[in-house]
Amino acid sequence: VRIDVFFGPSTLTPVDVQERVVVVIDVFRASTTITVAIANGARRVIPYDSAEAAIAAAKTLASEGIVLAGERRMFRIDGFDLGNSPAEFTAQMVRGKSVILTTTNGTGALVAAAGAREVLVGAFVNFSAVLRRLRVVAEEGADVSIVCAGRDRQFSLEDAVCAGGFVRGLARCQTAVELNDAALAARRLQRSYRHEVGRLRADAGHGRALTAAGFGGDLTLCTTLDAYPVVPVYAERQVTRQPATLDPTPPPRARSR
Amino acid sequence: VRIDVFFGPSTLTPVDVQERVVVVIDVFRASTTITVAIANGARRVIPYDSAEAAIAAAKTLASEGIVLAGERRMFRIDGFDLGNSPAEFTAQMVRGKSVILTTTNGTGALVAAAGAREVLVGAFVNFSAVLRRLRVVAEEGADVSIVCAGRDRQFSLEDAVCAGGFVRGLARCQTAVELNDAALAARRLQRSYRHEVGRLRADAGHGRALTAAGFGGDLTLCTTLDAYPVVPVYAERQVTRQPATLDPTPPPRARSR
Numbered sequence: 001v002r003i004d005v006f007f008g009p010s011t012l013t014p015v016d017v018q019e020r021v022v023v024v025i026d027v028f029r030a031s032t033t034i035t036v037a038i039a040n041g042a043r044r045v046i047p048y049d050s051a052e053a054a055i056a057a058a059k060t061l062a063s064e065g066i067v068l069a070g071e072r073r074m075f076r077i078d079g080f081d082l083g084n085s086p087a088e089f090t091a092q093m094v095r096g097k098s099v100i101l102t103t104t105n106g107t108g109a110l111v112a113a114a115g116a117r118e119v120l121v122g123a124f125v126n127f128s129a130v131l132r133r134l135r136v137v138a139e140e141g142a143d144v145s146i147v148c149a150g151r152d153r154q155f156s157l158e159d160a161v162c163a164g165g166f167v168r169g170l171a172r173c174q175t176a177v178e179l180n181d182a183a184l185a186a187r188r189l190q191r192s193y194r195h196e197v198g199r200l201r202a203d204a205g206h207g208r209a210l211t212a213a214g215f216g217g218d219l220t221l222c223t224t225l226d227a228y229p230v231v232p233v234y235a236e237r238q239v240t241r242q243p244a245t246l247d248p249t250p251p252p253r254a255r256s257r
Numbered sequence: 258v259r260i261d262v263f264f265g266p267s268t269l270t271p272v273d274v275q276e277r278v279v280v281v282i283d284v285f286r287a288s289t290t291i292t293v294a295i296a297n298g299a300r301r302v303i304p305y306d307s308a309e310a311a312i313a314a315a316k317t318l319a320s321e322g323i324v325l326a327g328e329r330r331m332f333r334i335d336g337f338d339l340g341n342s343p344a345e346f347t348a349q350m351v352r353g354k355s356v357i358l359t360t361t362n363g364t365g366a367l368v369a370a371a372g373a374r375e376v377l378v379g380a381f382v383n384f385s386a387v388l389r390r391l392r393v394v395a396e397e398g399a400d401v402s403i404v405c406a407g408r409d410r411q412f413s414l415e416d417a418v419c420a421g422g423f424v425r426g427l428a429r430c431q432t433a434v435e436l437n438d439a440a441l442a443a444r445r446l447q448r449s450y451r452h453e454v455g456r457l458r459a460d461a462g463h464g465r466a467l468t469a470a471g472f473g474g475d476l477t478l479c480t481t482l483d484a485y486p487v488v489p490v491y492a493e494r495q496v497t498r499q500p501a502t503l504d505p506t507p508p509p510r511a512r513s514r
Contacts, residue, residue, distance in 0.1 A: 181411065181462050184460055184461075185446055188446055203441055206438075
């Protein structure tokens with residue numbers, strides 16, 4: 001089994017996703033936000049590249065109950081229901097609804113994964129749930145690509161450490177595993193941060209920027225391991241919850257804040 | 258002082274090099290080869306993107322004594338004097354000559370650094386010499402960008418670890434230093450490999466590929482710290498030795514093999 005990590009979607013080529021299971025990671029904050037929305041009962045999350053496309057989709061789907069969400073330069077887009085703070089995506093706000101989401105970095109990574117056998121959304125908040133799914137697919141012989149969204153096309157530390165956790169968890173229970181250089185590096189970074197994941201809030205440039213912009217509370221949630229144990233799956237341009245047959249864990253209650 | 262690391266030249270934007278001192282790293286093997294050639298007395302090394310351009314330059318410069326060198330898929334290009342094995346660049350072969358060099362990854366990184374205040378070629382073999390120069394420029398207040406050539410646009414472990422050494426060495430003697438995420442990660446990776454740099458030969462994908470292709474001997478040289486203590490400087494499309502006024506270290510003798 002191959003396990004490859006990519007530190008940004010721009011380094012990804014079609015051969016890196018074809019017939020593979022892909023995990024897309026944008027810890028601060030899109031993949032955390034998507035996970036919380038799905039855990040809190042959103043029917044689906046539909047990611048869009050541009051605010052314009054998101055607004056157009058909101059008009060088309062208005063009849064079915066939608067939440068229009070997204071950020072630019074970290075702040076909620078004017079006129080949108082929500083920004084990109086995961087704690088805003090409460091059950092009261094999203095249950096049964098379609099969440100239309102546009103963010104700076106996370107959306108592009110999902111689109112870059114198009115053509116994969118299966119695309120999962122991973123973060124610290126659903127780490128163990130996603131790892132369980134990855135172990136099943138690796139058991140079946142599927143190669144795994146872990147794609148860090150990064151920040152403005154640059155390497156981002158929090159995504160790399162999260163990716164390294166998946167590499168470590170997967171490599172541990174596979175006998176013959178091949179890792180690319182980024183997977184080896186991510187695993188060592190994860191080891192280096194394993195007792196201090198919270199420190200990523202201050203170390204990572206994106207963490208410092210979010211804190212300075214008043215979103216420090218988001219970072220605490222984003223670095224809380226396994227707070228929302230669901231597996232969001234991206235297929236046909238939308239993210240939904242992994243079918244219950246594959247995901248026996250009930251959604252957590254009273255998690256919305 | 259800012260110290261930024263870039264894990265591939267494709268993530269570099271002009272603002273990341275302007276008015277900065279840039280170190281370009283391609284440990285396996287171009288930056289090692291360039292360093293060895295300069296240490297062994299080559300008058301200059303002129304990098305070219307394409308074999309065609311290198312051949313054209315060789316014809317133009319034939320009268321002044323040239324060595325035509327380069328690789329594709331790791332092997333010497335047909336008809337070239339040398340490949341990209343640093344040990345081939347002996348004093349006997351290169352002293353006083355212009356080395357025309359085309360390699361798969363290293364050349365692009367040098368070109369991407371165009372417009373910088375100063376561009377240095379760094380590797381393990383000249384690590385301390387380059388670090389000394391970086392400390393001087395950081396003392397003067399210049400920001401530093403460390404550009405890993407990577408491999409086929411992907412992250413490469415050996416370049417990242419070497420970059421991390423420069424970050425550690427620089428950050429240690431600066432009071433106020435700002436690091437981007439890649440610099441923080443590189444520093445942690447360097448720490449993780451500090452007692453086992455030789456292990457990069459087997460861990461790094463490029464190392465395994467070179468060993469499989471019969472270039473294992475190159476890797477030993479490429480991971481030998483400070484074997485060739487010179488500072489190659491890239492300016493006006495050619496690499497030359499840093500002027501003696503700035504570089505008091507005499508060239509090593511009897512190093513060529």
